[in-house]
Amino acid sequence: MKRLVILGGGESGVGTALLGKAKAYEVFVSDRGKIKPEYKKVLIHNEIEWEEEQHTESKILNADLVMKSPGIPDKVSLVQKLKKNGITIVSEIEFASKFTTATIVGITGSNGKTTTATLTHHLLKDELNVGLAGNIGDSFAQQLLVKNYENYVLEISSFQLDDVIDFKPKIAVITNITPDHLDRYDYQFEKYVKAKFRIAMNQTSDDYLIYDADDEVITNHLKTNPVQSILLPFSLKEEIENGAYFKDNKLIITIDNNQIIMPTTSLTLEGKHNIKNAMAASTVAHLLRIRKQTIRESLENFQGVEHRLEQVLKINKVQYINDSKATNVNATYFALESMDAPIVWIVGGVDKGNDYRELFPFVNEKVKAIICLGVDNEKLMDTFGNMVDIIIETQFMSEAVKIAYKVAESGDNVLLSPACASFDLFENYEDRGRQFKDAVRNL
Structure with a gap:
């Protein structure tokens, strides 16, 4: 029986513990802080071994696989010891994706990823069986176990991408890249940029990368580090042949000569950045063959995200x-x-x-x-x-x-x-x- 150790008893940790147990792993959850009462109940109810306010090294360093919460930096001595011992460390996204054949839409970026992920899910849900997870809502691992959707929209942070190995979304979205979390990347912006691009590192020529063509950080990185996937840029500034652009208050999205045109005058979301979020989400919906009428209606009745304008x-x-x-x-x-x-x-x-x-x-x-x-x-x-x-x-x-x-x-x-x-x-x-x-x- 393989031993799965989970560092961090939060949403992603407990979800992974449940999925790990269902997949016949011997599971141990360890949290340096306190585990919230509602998560403790779940662990106890499912007879999963756990500890809080400490990391017992003897119970951790004997792992076959470690799932680390995105909040724990690599610099921590326990993580360094695991690496020295050659123990594989993965994020929840990496672990869970091994147990699904669902179509995955992975969305990352410094800003706009929650709105874009929520909006994308909103555009898809009327016509597809689709879950929303990752950095948002219920954990991906738990949804695989309980709901087992055919499609997932995942909001993914750079910290979650740091610990992916084989993870490969069918459709990847990078909303933008601006300096953030540099304290975790040795204050080197390039390291942070590379972390974001890990979302596309395993993609092949059958997969898609949707990104902001107006973002010089993204376009420059793509010039020197080409990806395998089909590129679908979106832009507020220039006309795009394959992808999306904005002109005369309309979104124009073209994929393989199949074009849809959306008026934006009745968009509920305000601001230029939200037009970009709408372009990214609509491009995903168009790729997944959502009807034009559905996309239009869903864009018009989307309420936005709590705590975001x-x-x-x-x-x-x-x-x-x-x-x-x-x-x-x-x-x-x-x-x-x-x-x-x-x-x-x-x-x-x-x-x-x-x-x-x-x-x-x-x-x-x-x-x-x-x-x-x-x-x-x-x-x-x-x-x-x-x-x-x-x-x-x-x-x-x-x-x-x-x-x-x-x-x-x-x-x-x-x-x-x-x-x-x-x-x-x-x-x-x-x-x-x-x-x-x-x-x-x-x-």
Whole structure:
């Protein structure tokens, strides 16, 4: 019996444990932190051995295979020991994909991957038997066990791609690549770019890679590191022969001379970046032969993703917008770009080596006040202090929203778009977004 050790008892860990047990592995789950009560119940109910708040090396270094949670960096000494012992380390995506013949759509990118994955699933679900998993919702491994869909849309982070070996999606999507998580890649952008491109490394000439042709990082990497797959670029700037482009408020998608044209005037999602997300998702739908009418209707009734430019409430003609999912500068760039009204901007958190320069034009033009919400706001104060009339620090969401309420005038937008990770004052970006929404509702 092969021994499968799982590091991390979260959603992907517990899903993998269940799938591993069903596939006759001897399974052991080890978490250095506390395992959430709901996950513990599942492990106990399924008689899977587990430990928390420690890693017992003698029970881990005897593994045949290790599935490591994407949150654990390679630098950790336990991971180094496993590698030295020649024990294979995989991500949940790699492990689970061995047990399915489903058609897989894998979506990665620095920004837009959740929206693109959710939208793609939304476009496919009326006509195909399809699951949504990966970095989102229920784990891929667990869905294979319980639902066993014929198709999967997977949102995949670079951390999950770091530990793939044979994983090969039929359709891969790279939304964009901008500096993010560089702390995990020795502050070398090229390493991060290579991690993203692992999504296509096993693809053959029967597979497809959909990507943003306007993103120079992607196009330059493809020039020097060609892939085997059929390329289907999308662009806002140029006409694309095989792929998708945007012209005269229409999306034009061509695959093997088969063209569909979609008007975008009634798209519910706002902003240029969302037109790109819609192009990527519609290209997948067109590839998988979803009817044009279905694609059009689904694009029109898509509600978007929680914590991503989510309109919360309008109070005294001021719109409050929750963009807590903007955990890097580029995501905040899109948010500021899409705003038409003057902005009271709530920003801050754990800075991952951010360069805020690309935001300067928008801040000068649109932002009237900045509220810094983090444990350490010094960099934000230094960077933006001279650009706006009002810049205020706080460490409480409730206070940040009260200050915004005082500063904002009729017709303004109050925008939470932190450009930073959330782990200083909040559990995660969802917690941060919910606290914002609660504070707004309590005004």
